[in-house]
Amino acid sequence: MLQVAFIRDHKDDIIKRLTKRNIDATALINDVINLDEDRRMLQTKLDNTKAESNALSKEIGNLFKSGEPQKANILKEKTTQLKETTKVLELEFNEKVDALNALLYKIPNVPHTSVPNGTSEADNEEIFRDGQIPQLHDGALPHWELAKKYNIIDFELGNKITGAGFPVYIDKGARLQRALIAYFLDKNTKAGYTEYQLPHLVNEASGFGTGQLPDKEGQMYHVTADNLYLIPTAEVPGTNIFRDTLLNESDLPVSITGYTPCFRREAGSYGAHVRGLNRLHQFDKVEIIRVEHPDNSYDAFHAMVNHVKDILIELKLPYRILKLCGADVTFASALTYDFEVFSTAQDRWLEISSISNFETFQANRLKLRFKNSEGKNEFCHTLNGSSLALPRVLAGILENCQTEDGIKIPEALVPYTGFDIIS
RNA sequence: GGAGAGUUGGCAGAGUGGUCGAAUGCGGCAGUCUUGAAAACUGUUGAGGGUCACACCUCCAGGGGUUCGAAUCCCUUACUCUCCGCCA
Known part of the structure; x- marks a missing residue:
């Protein structure tokens, strides 16, 4: 399959060259690019949530070590909430990835420039x-x-x-x-x-x-x-x-x-x-x-x-x-x-x-x-x-x-x- | 088919709950030395996402779970090895 980054960078060229296969991939390619954008947006959100949660976990560890279990327990509740958020985001994220891959599987290889036009x-x-x-x-x-x-x-x-x-x-x-x-x-x-x-x-x-x-x-x-x-x-x-x-x-x-x-x-x-x-x-x-x-x-x-x-x-x-x-x-x-x-x-x-x-x-x-x-x-x-x-x-x-x-x-x-x- | 042990970076191989994306060796790359090479020495070196660049996130066979926190504990699937059984 084609790489998303390649599609992003060569969108018009790819669409043009795929016309040799007698297909108009405009919609498909646009969908890929849109889905990829969504995916990246979700990834950022997800990553940030995880980063927060990771930081808290570290803090909790330190609090236990320094003998402050009450404080630690307060933070624990926070991480529980973050976990919920993570789960929801992960679900959404996976949906996007699956949808994106399903589209990528459908796009054929881009023909070499020397490939002649034809219909059969x-x-x-x-x-x-x-x-x-x-x-x-x-x-x-x-x-x-x-x-x-x-x-x-x-x-x-x-x-x-x-x-x-x-x-x-x-x-x-x-x-x-x-x-x-x-x-x-x-x-x-x-x-x-x-x-x-x-x-x-x-x-x-x-x-x-x-x-x-x-x-x-x-x-x-x-x-x-x-x-x-x-x-x-x-x-x-x-x-x-x-x-x-x-x-x-x-x-x-x-x-x-x-x-x-x-x-x-x-x-x-x-x-x-x-x-x-x-x-x-x-x-x-x-x-x-x-x-x-x-x-x-x-x-x-x-x-x-x-x-x-x-x-x-x-x-x-x-x-x-x-x-x-x-x-x-x-x-x-x-x-x-x-x-x-x-x-x-x-x-x-x-x-x-x-x-x-x-x-x-x-x-x-x-x-x-x-x-x-x-x-x-x-x-x-x-x-x-x-x-x-x-x-x-x-x-x-x-x-x-x-x-x-x-x-x-x-x-x-x-x-x-x-x-x-x-x- | 039965019993047991294992699967960690390009390769080999440590690591049994936070200081581990991970020791060490080999390999790769760069440099010193050399006319050049080898050897030796020094440095550097996992992958993917993300970013203008950083940050940050993910990945220790695959999937699921426990936990604030998992390479590490539990379940499950695949594969590998050893022994037994069967067998060209």
Whole structure:
């Protein structure tokens, strides 16, 4: 969330930049500022009452020591009154704070100046495209048909065991999954990311830390018996490593990577677009996360983009990069680039990675700070991205690499799969 | 699951009702010395709110209570450790 002090100081600029998200935040921002003013007024009142009461308590202590209990008892009555006042003020104060926080949770991050205007995903700006879209032979199939033909993914079996969106990978399909995970992790660690194995369930505090709670609660699977949530992405446990931490400036940047399965309820999704691997309740993803000095976060952002580019070039997959427009940039993000791989047999682009700079938006919630060169505590910038999400990369490989003889595994993966064709 | 012990500043670790926002050490920062660095020595150093700046307020795992006054006493939740049980 945004900091109140920041809102106070940059009110007009924030309202202006939020119009990129097609929202008029004027009323919201004004409410925040008014509530904050009320809060401060109450705080002063409350503090003064407490100060008086503290002073009296000290006096009482001294009177008892010097053997004047009568005088002390008179003062005691006074403190009782002050206590009543304190209680009333505290109640009011807490109401203001709660109301203020409720509003702050509603304000999305301020988009970066380079974010294009737009009203829907159609306005996302394609900024880069690379890789050859292959000419497929007659009778080329979409990936779910290929999966059946070569018996490498069984969607119906997943239905039986769990439900829709929980596919079962078999034989070379399973091996290819494992190969992709290992390959991505190797690429990431070679680029300087430290590998982590993270929990797949998180507590409530972590859900709040990265912003899944309180609003997107319905998107996560909730284990009510223990009040834990299945992670929708490694971003949640990975970023919460840094919740409530104060780093030294020399600790920055921090770069980590981790493979986890991801669980998403995807309530309300249905239809042709969710066919096959396009949208799942459980899928695998390798994530990269960075904690950066504010001065360096956009350099880091572009380094992450280039890193993912390198991987896709090596896999020889046709892809493009979209700069998300104001309507499509996620709530917490200031700038997001989406990577999409072309699904030839479906004749559509599939999102396989999303790289975002959250600036201080997440760090504020997480209380993730570093001590700067002046000795002051400053919020870090956080970034993350997929490097990469498995199912749609798999779909891309199956569809783009299909030949009449079978599916040719990209060369870079062969050392990991141990085979070069699925036939 | 049962019994016991614990949770204090960036870290380690003292502190059992007022003189404690908190000893000490490490780490950080600044300085002295040095060609420079290291070592040594000296000083400085928790966080948040509030203020033009001070004052002042809050914070000793989270929540609640007792008391004029709580890091300290009581209740409760979470977590950690030890022992026992179960177990890949």
